[in-house]
Amino acid sequence: MDRTRLRRSMLYVPGNNAGMIRDAAIYHSDSIMFDLEDSVAYRQKDAARMLVFQNLRTLDFEGIETVVRINGLDTPYGREDIRAMVKARPDIIRLPKTDCAQDVQEVEKLIEIEERKNGMPVGTIGMMAAIESPLGVINAYSIATSSDRLIGIAIGAEDYVTAMKTARSASGVEILYARSAIVTAARAAGICAFDTVYSDLNNEEGFEAEVRLIKQLGFDGKSIISPRQIKLVHDVFAPNGKEIAFAERVIEAIEEAKAKGSGVIAVNGKMIDKPIVERAISTLERADAAGLRDYSSPAEGVLHA
Template identity: 40%
Template structure:
């Protein structure tokens, strides 16, 4: 389950130490924008040591490396891959070749470390106009790609427009990424809401992202994690309905019925699939019951 992804600057020990107690499903240890060029070496070594020593229980680890057009990204991977992070987030991914370049380099390191192929997954950060237009090719470029992530700040700079709370300027990019990711069977994550103090605004933005089909949302502040988790979790009513759907299907199968309805509405394949997804989320959140298997 990955609803919230919290960015943590890679060169800040007091935040790195507490990464797993901030409530996020995933933490993104950042070697890119949060680290000045003069401190890239320092952050890389610090994050490597943190991964070696800290266990980050119950928290997925994602490392945002530096872009492929810099001299840093291979050094980042050299230090980080041996520690087997869950995912690597290459930023400013604009085409399928960017993904393949990073994936091939990771593959060499995985082999050297004796890891199974494709152990470390990729979540390309799409934050350029070219990247948005190539979203499907990026999502389908490599088996290692497990999700797409939209970066709204750099994207609006590239689009030469102002980033607003309403987000009209990134509407096309959001829907395009959702469609591309879903077409390829991978998850898709929304850009952070950057006004740390505007909690109401965060809820509105997260609810809108969920309504478009995003799997979850990133955050640059621990204060936003709770809200994101809440928005991207199923409600109790949704959970109850999902169980009712599965129970109705089970009974119908026993009775040999082909078509069934619940609360006056026919239960078709998409409703069953949605119910399964809700129950999966419930299990991830609370642990589940066997009768829904």
């Protein structure tokens, strides 16, 4: 389970769609989320579960993180999903409609039972929790700290706005509080924060505005419903040249200071403290993922020195 990997884009793939599952890896999203929940009709839950199971055990997803969204334990499908998916061994099991810490812990107990049954080290499978209700938003921090397996929490907006007696709008003002609460809880807990889907595939301008907004709020990435949305998300999350150059100088200065045994570091006359270093590391990771760094520069290899 990798807590620190880059998760800008999480591509939804309906669990009963053989063609989409087969092709999921070719678009190079950061994560692929196979869905056994809302995109699968009740009568096809068994077939979707089997299809995802067989594909996960067979296909090479080329290092892309694999996530399975299971059905809740309040449905007849959730327990069977866990039995099958732990054996299929995705990187992450994602819980829908998480209202409180106990929801996470109940699923975690079942995952642990299956890990032991399958001879896997306990803790092999990571978890993430989607928060989709006002109660979940209120409990965001206790959810985010409910299990060591959690790599992140996500906001699911559709059920949330319905419960709030409103509807989604272009500005997203109706979910601003929930987004802020979730990203703050995730940061306080030291895990990732994922934004909800943007379903109007033909409104590229609206999509870009939303991705810029959630990046500015501090989210790590966004759930997406089409491969067409991947590039824009990655472009928005990519740092610009000025940010990359500054981050490289910060890391260089840290290395120089370490070599000299000096405690205080400044770049361009600005004191560099821990948050700036952390931001620089994150900037360079995103720059590397977008292929934006010039490795002929003197900063080459500094990050890993």
